[in-house]
Amino acid sequence: MNIRYMLIVLRKELKDTFRDKKTIFSSIIIPILIFPILVLALGSGASDMLEEEKRPIEVAIIGNENTSIFTYLKKHKNIEIKSYTNPEKALKDLKIKAIIKIDTNFDETINENKTVNLDIIYDESSQKSAMAKPRLERIIDEYSNKILEERLKALNIKPNILNVVNINTKSVTIKDNGFALMMFSMMLPMLLTIWSAIGGIPAATDLGAGEKERKTLEALLTTKASRVSILLGKYFTIVIAGIMGTLASLLGFLIASKLNPDFLGSGVSLPPSSIGIIAIFCVGLSLTFSGIELAISFYARNFKEAQTYLTPLTIILLIPAYLTMYLDGRAIPEVYFNIPIINIISIIKEVLVSVINPLHIFIVLLWTILYVSISIFITVRMFNKESVIFRN
Amino acid sequence: MLIELFNLTKNFKEVKAVDNISFKVNRGEVFGLLGENGAGKTTTLRMLATMLKPTSGKVLIDGSNLLDEPEKVRSKIGILFGGTTGLYDRLTAYENIEYFGLLNGMDKREIKYSINNLLKDLDMNEYINRKVGKFSKGMKQKVAIARSIVHDPKIMFFDEPTSGLDVTSVRMVHKFIEKLRKSGKTIVFSSHSMKEVDKLCDTVGIIHKGKMAEVTSLSDLRNKYNDLDLEEIFIEIIGDKNEH
Numbered sequence: 137m138n139i140r141y142m143l144i145v146l147r148k149e150l151k152d153t154f155r156d157k158k159t160i161f162s163s164i165i166i167p168i169l170i171f172p173i174l175v176l177a178l179g180s181g182a183s184d185m186l187e188e189e190k191r192p193i194e195v196a197i198i199g200n201e202n203t204s205i206f207t208y209l210k211k212h213k214n215i216e217i218k219s220y221t222n223p224e225k226a227l228k229d230l231k232i233k234a235i236i237k238i239d240t241n242f243d244e245t246i247n248e249n250k251t252v253n254l255d256i257i258y259d260e261s262s263q264k265s266a267m268a269k270p271r272l273e274r275i276i277d278e279y280s281n282k283i284l285e286e287r288l289k290a291l292n293i294k295p296n297i298l299n300v301v302n303i304n305t306k307s308v309t310i311k312d313n314g315f316a317l318m319m320f321s322m323m324l325p326m327l328l329t330i331w332s333a334i335g336g337i338p339a340a341t342d343l344g345a346g347e348k349e350r351k352t353l354e355a356l357l358t359t360k361a362s363r364v365s366i367l368l369g370k371y372f373t374i375v376i377a378g379i380m381g382t383l384a385s386l387l388g389f390l391i392a393s394k395l396n397p398d399f400l401g402s403g404v405s406l407p408p409s410s411i412g413i414i415a416i417f418c419v420g421l422s423l424t425f426s427g428i429e430l431a432i433s434f435y436a437r438n439f440k441e442a443q444t445y446l447t448p449l450t451i452i453l454l455i456p457a458y459l460t461m462y463l464d465g466r467a468i469p470e471v472y473f474n475i476p477i478i479n480i481i482s483i484i485k486e487v488l489v490s491v492i493n494p495l496h497i498f499i500v501l502l503w504t505i506l507y508v509s510i511s512i513f514i515t516v517r518m519f520n521k522e523s524v525i526f527r528n
Numbered sequence: 529m530l531i532e533l534f535n536l537t538k539n540f541k542e543v544k545a546v547d548n549i550s551f552k553v554n555r556g557e558v559f560g561l562l563g564e565n566g567a568g569k570t571t572t573l574r575m576l577a578t579m580l581k582p583t584s585g586k587v588l589i590d591g592s593n594l595l596d597e598p599e600k601v602r603s604k605i606g607i608l609f610g611g612t613t614g615l616y617d618r619l620t621a622y623e624n625i626e627y628f629g630l631l632n633g634m635d636k637r638e639i640k641y642s643i644n645n646l647l648k649d650l651d652m653n654e655y656i657n658r659k660v661g662k663f664s665k666g667m668k669q670k671v672a673i674a675r676s677i678v679h680d681p682k683i684m685f686f687d688e689p690t691s692g693l694d695v696t697s698v699r700m701v702h703k704f705i706e707k708l709r710k711s712g713k714t715i716v717f718s719s720h721s722m723k724e725v726d727k728l729c730d731t732v733g734i735i736h737k738g739k740m741a742e743v744t745s746l747s748d749l750r751n752k753y754n755d756l757d758l759e760e761i762f763i764e765i766i767g768d769k770n771e772h
């Protein structure tokens with residue numbers, strides 16, 4: 137091994153890689169764009185729902201219109217009564233969000249101090265109708281409470297006798313919008329791990345199989361530089377490409393949060409030590425996967441074959457990312473810190489919710505060092521095998 | 529002796545690609561390795577260039593054992609492959625050549641000096657700073673030649689360097705080999721064309737199915753088969769071997 141030759145290879149490969157429009161596109165442009173696009177798409181959907189919450193609910197009312205409840209609903213600012221000859225169809229077409237059925241003897245039953253029935257018919261398969269249901273229930277409850285108060289008054293009982301315990305809740309963390317927190321604690325670890333691991337794939341494809349397919353590898357192997365120097369130069373190029381991809385996707389994340397502040401939340405900020413820990417493990421992931429990717433790429437006969445072998449890596453990564461998506465950073469099972477990939481996601485999740493557990497960090501760091509060593513070992517072995525390098 | 533092969537053998541599983549061959553090449557000699565497709569020429573040259581490990585046998589290059597000092601051996605050799613020439617399309621001709629100069633231990637100033645000399649010899653001034661992606665085959669072959677020789681090696685290996693080239697490019701490659709020979713380089717050259725070998729080489733080794741059928745100077749060869757033309761001599765020799 138000779139550092140000088142390794143650096144010559146690294147410098148050349150970086151120049152070559154970042155002159156490749158395909159690599160720039162898939163390693164930098166795409167990761168920058170994904171989150172802004174997501175936020176624009178999701179964001180418009182989410183604000184649509186928020187709008188819906190504020191608008192009056194369109195309902196059709198069936199039954200006795202000469203009742204106090206009908207008058208109450210008609211006057212309520214959050215209710216808009218519509219009339220259709222076929223209310224069921226109107227509900228299906230979502231022209232109304234619900235149908236309210238009022239008993240003929242509604243007021244009489246109430247006056248007799250009895251319980252009266254009222255039906256709300258809604259469509260569970262429609263999100264807007266389903267959202268209207270709890271709002272309608274609240275509105276009807278208000279009416280119900282008013283009647284209740286009158287009944288108690290008539291019996292000379294103070295209404296607050298019904299309140300035994302008054303519960304006050306307070307959260308220890310600053311209240312942020314739930315969507316932002318979800319994005320932050322679910323999407324960010326996923327994003328960081330996936331890009332750190334697969335961000336180098338386009339470069340790896342070109343540096344291994346591409347070099348073989350172009351027939352430049354043979355000439356390269358006849359230079360004074362040793363195989364290990366050449367290999368490590370290529371390896372670190374892929375690592376750097378992977379880190380660039382991760383940084384690009386982080387940039388995309390920041391742009392997304394600027395586009396829609398609700399997305400990331402304003403109160404989210406991490407101390408430098410947390411960012412440092414996250415960075416170390418992302419680099420560890422990148423070091424591990426870059427080696428595997430380069431080994432696979434050298435094994436492949438040509439560019440196409442390398443792509444075929446490397447694409448499933450993305451899916452392999454998506455599985456742990458998906459499995460840990462709903463994991464709470466404050467309650468991660470111990471065993472998770474010993475499962476590859478999941479352990480790194482777990483550490484990132486912990487750090488994001490400000491849990492810094494030195495033992496966990498130490499365990500995962502040891503594992504990461506082991507993964508990186510195995511990965512480099514396999515790659516060097518692969519590169520020294522004649523049957524792999526001259527496989528055609 | 530600059531290059532000496534002793535009972536060199538290479539097996540790929542059950543295939544005996546190179547089977548117990550021996551020959552010597554003197555300083556300043558041009559040695560032609562002649563054989564049909566699949567005869568074992570590329571495998572032999574790859575072993576001489578330390579890219580493949582021999583299954584058995586020994587090679588001395590300028591006094592160094594190939595297996596013991598591969599890096600030292602590599603710094604003394606240049607190699608040019610025929611067929612589709614491998615270059616980095618996104619780098620300029622200059623950058624392609626410079627990369628191999630650097631990897632052979634030169635500094636940038638030495639490389640610049642060397643490339644300037646090669647520019648005249650190979651007549652590529654016009655496109656030296658253009659990216660090679662859109663070059664013609666002939667232009668690419670010139671860049672590949674310059675790349676293989678930028679570090680001024682004592683020994684040059686050419687593996688069918690003219691295969692797939694047009695007539696003008698073939699002539700250019702031949703002229704360049706002539707020039708190297710005049711400047712005193714030792715050259716091992718593989719070809720499937722007796723004519724080409726006759727034109728360029730002092731000595732020929734005829735390789736057939738991995739075995740060395742005959743090693744002889746071209747003048748001796750012609751004396752021995754004086755009434756036959758070159759291709760017929762070749763057929764005669766390998767036909768002989770086929771019968772055994």
Ligand SMILES: Nc1ncnc2c1ncn2[C@@H]1O[C@H](COP(=O)(O)OP(=O)(O)O)[C@@H](O)[C@H]1O
Pocket residue numbers: 526527528540543544545546563564565566567568569570571572
């Ligand atoms: N990497 C390899 N793996 C397996 N067999 C090979 C390999 N390289 C060459 N061979 C076989 O070795 C024999 C000699 O090949 P080669 O040296 O390329 O011949 P030539 O260059 O004279 O055409 C052929 O039968 C070829 O199929």
Ligand SMILES: [Mg+2]
Pocket residue numbers: 566569570571687688
């Ligand atoms: Mg060949």
